[in-house]
Every structure is written in C-alpha cells, then in structure tokens.
Amino acid sequence: MRIQQLRYLEKIATTGSINEAAKQLFISQPSLSQAMKELEKEYQVQLFYRHKTGITLTDTGREFINYSRSVLDQVNLLNEHFGQGTVRKRIFSVSAQHYAFVVNAFVELVKEIGGDTYQFTLRETETANVLNDVQTLKSELGVIYLNKFNQTVLSRLIADKDLSFVPLFEARPHVFVGRDNPLTHKQELTLDDLRDYPYLSYEQGDTSSFYFAEEILSTLPHKKHIRISDRATIFNLMVGLNGYTISSGIISSELNDEKIVAIPLKVDDAMTLGYLRHKKIELSATAQRYLTLLKQHIQGYGFDVFNNN
Template identity: 35%
Template sequence: MTLQNMKYIIEIANQQSISKAAKSLYLSQSTLSTAVKEVESSLGITIFNRTNRGITLTYDGEDFIKYAKEIVQQSDYLMNRYQHRNYIPMRFSVSTQRLPFAVRAFKKLLETLNLSGYDIAIRESPTHLVIRDVAIGKSELGILALHESHLDTIKKEFAINDLVWNELDLLNIYVFIRKEHPLAHRPMLSLEDLKDYAFVTYDQELNSSQYTEEIIFYEILNKNIHVNDRCTKLALIRGYDCFSIGPDLPNSNADTFHKGLGGIVAIPLKESVEPLHVGYISRLNTNLKPMAKDYIDLLKNEISNLADR
C-alpha cells in the first residue's frame, strides 16, 4: 500500500465513481481499479461496494478513508513545511535565560530585517536548557548571565559539550520594585530592608540552581514566590509589594490587561555582591551566520546601556 494509492482511493470516494475520479486525476480507470485491488488485497478488506449505480463505501471502507485522509494530510503538511523552508533565505535561533536585554536585542534585529522570508526564533529557558539547545544545534547562540563564583564550574560543562564562552561585560545588580512600593523612595536597599517582602524568583532544577541568572538564591530569604516565566514575574512585581533582584527587569507596557498597575523602578542593592558575567555560547569550530553576528552587535549595545546605568 502506497501513499499514492491512498490518494487515489480518497478521490474515488469523493467522486463516488471510478470513471469520474479517473477523469479528475487524468488517469485510466484500469489504473485506479488496480490501485484499489492492491490495497484491498494487502489489508484483507473490501473498501467499495460496486453496483450498477456506482460505488459506495463499505463499513471497512469508511474506516479506511478516515485514517487515510489523516495520513495524506500529514504527508502534505510535511511536504509543504520543508519544501517551503528550502526557499527561506535566512534562519536563526537564539536561546537565552530570562534576560530582558536579550529580548530587546532580538526585537531590534527584527526591525532591521528587510527580507522576503525568514525563519527565526528566540527561546527563554532555564540555564541548563540554554546550554542543551546550543549543544544539539537547536539554537546558534545561547545568552547567559553567570555568577563569578560558578564561572569556572560551568565553563567545564561548556567544554564537555564542545561550546565556546564569549564574555561581553559585567553587570551590576539592582532591586526591582513597583513605584508604589513602600521602599520605592529609598536611594539604596539592603536585604534587611526587604526581609518583610516576598522575593519573586524563577524555578530552576535542583542540579542546575547554581547556574541561575538571579544573583541571590531564594533559600536565604523568608518569603519566596516561584514563577516559570518573565511575564508572570513582571505582573507580580507591578501589582504587589514584592521584589526581584538582578541586572535587568524593565517596565513592560505591552500587556494592556495590566494597565494602571504602575511601572517598575531599579534601586541599587546595598550589599556588596558579585557582578554577573554576561556573554554568549556558541558551538566550537562553527562559523556564525551573518544574522547571528548582527544579533550579537545589537546585544552588545543593549548590555552597554545597562552597564552605563
């Protein structure tokens, strides 16, 4: 049984006539009759009842047509998907921790594109998934912000996966709270100041928590709210008296459902904490595509703006 035979039988069922189907497909009736007999013989069923008035589907025939249509539709989808991709002039993918400046650089990359077609992606993921995406070739670049004390350890993981670390800058750490927060007027904040407020933190797998882009771990704080994505974190910080700590968490006015909840302010953290090393990973001995290089230039600009803050 072939895919082509399935298509023939589906057309016969649609036309309710072998002669009409033959005319529609520009084939001989004998070719279609042979196709039907081959499928019926291989499956051990009868697909059509043949009468002087034409043909009708048997019970098995109706069941066969249902599944044959699904198979043909899936086949057509695969053909269209990958034949189309052959004509796409540019493909690019980047994976990143939940780093707003990486998303802003991607947005600016989109604004520069003047192509008839492209297939690009940005994936916000926990650290270990960023590493995996680049290692298996799912993404060309991986954007990371890493703790200085764990940098040597994670570099060993890069080496095991044949990845290269390219450092771009060091970023300072801020406390992010909404403008209406009781502490928003202060020029600096300490962890002691924040002890009565909830810390919004990203979930990380236990074996990779030291690789988080967040400079302070939730274990040392009394009140913690765990989230999986940046939009949820933004919504919580904008709507309640909780806080986040890191290098970047900009105001977001894209979600119209949260109008009136106020913006977010960045206040320096009083404690002396290690800066985050920001950079990107790529596969060893692999030349970057032009779009990847353009993205890195835009990323450098976004990071420079943060470093100058």
C-alpha cells in the first residue's frame, strides 16, 4: 500500500468516476484503475461497485476509506510540521507544583528563544499529575520537592514510572502570609504561632494522600483548613483571610507577589526541590536551556544550586 493509492481512492470516492478522478489527478485512466486493483488485491477486498454510470463504494470500501482518511490526515500533519521549507515551531512543556521560580524561568525562556512561532506549555498542577505528565511525555520536565516524610513513597513511584529525580537546591520551610498579617512582626514563626490562622493548601484531586501534599507537615491537624487549586487564589486568601501556607520561601516581585511575605518556620525539616525527567529520553536543547535559566533564578534568590554534573 502506498500513500498515493489512498489519495487516488479519496479522489475516486469524491468524484464517483474513474475517468473524472484521473483527469483531476493528471494521470491516465488505466494507470488509476491498475492502482486500485493492486490495492484491492493487497487487502483482498472489493472497494467499488463498477457501473456504466460510475463507481460507488462497497460497504467494505466505505469502512476502508474511513481508515484511509485517518492515515491521510496524519500524513498531512507530518507534512505540515516536517515538510521541506516548513518553519517548525519550538515545542516545550514543563509540569510543576506551584513555584514562582518555575514561572520566572519559563517567562525568560519564552522571551529568549520563543521567536515568531512556538508552542510552549506550563502546567501548574497536582503532584501525581506532574509525575504522570513526565512519564507519558506530556511534559519533558517536572518540578516537585522531596523531604524526609514523602521521599520513600515518591521515590518508589518515580522509579516505577522510569523517571529520575535530579535535586536542584535545599530550602528551609517558610510561612507565606499577606503583608498586613499580624505574624509579619515576627522574625521567625513556630507552629503554635499559626494555630488560630486559616491553613491554605493545594488540593491533590483523587490522589489525596499526605505524601502528595505540596506543603510539608501535611499530617498536622488544623482548626481552619481551606484547599485551593491555583496560586492566584491562595495569594488572595492570604490577603483576604489572613491565611497562610508553608513553602520554599521563594517569592517573586516580578510575578505580582509583592503583597506576600515569607517568614522562616522553626521546624526540624527541609525541602529538596528538583526536577523530574524520563530516563529513556534525551533532553532537548530547549529543556536544557530552561534548566539553565531555572538554576540562574534559584541562585538569584540566594540559594546554592547542587552540582549534578
């Protein structure tokens, strides 16, 4: 079977005539007839009823052409994307938990190499989705954190999905609160300081295990607890309700986070933030450049980046 034969079949079905199809295809009628006979012989099917007034598809022919159209659609997509003279879009996707430095680096990447045509994707999503996105190649990179509580469980999942976790830096836990929150008068906070304030956390969908939480100390009970799905809302609730969450301590004034303050939390714990990649896939030049920008932004916030080379 040749792609050309499928195009011939499509034209015959559209015109209902071998002669008319041959004219529109600029080939001889015998050549077109022979191409169709060879296609029928290869698949041992009858595609047409041949009448004096023209040609109609058999039931098998109608089923066959549905499949052949799908093949032609895919061929057309390949030609559009990889055809000679085609300007190819830069394509890149990263999935992550909700971190400002991930967005900062993404913005820089688009500005630097996006050009006139590109297709980039940034997914701030649930922890399980980050792992699944990288496993299924929906994203080339994923950014999450590990600590002494979730490391055993998540490391096993990461290995099962044929992924690698590459550490980037270690952060001490910080409490994020609105700038007008009474807690901002303290240089350091304890868990007792937080007791009467609404605790804000990112929801994790169907995978609601504590091990998938984006916030450390997720097993602790809270008198007031609100789950949120996006970063803009969590910041609004920090301001509007004097709520708080626990994260890495990185706040970006470039991303309109000027109303939020990060205060160190006095606990014996740390977060190792890093990126996920698929073990069997080489990173693209775009992904490698993104990682370079990511590390630069992390260093810009005063953190030491691990040397993984």
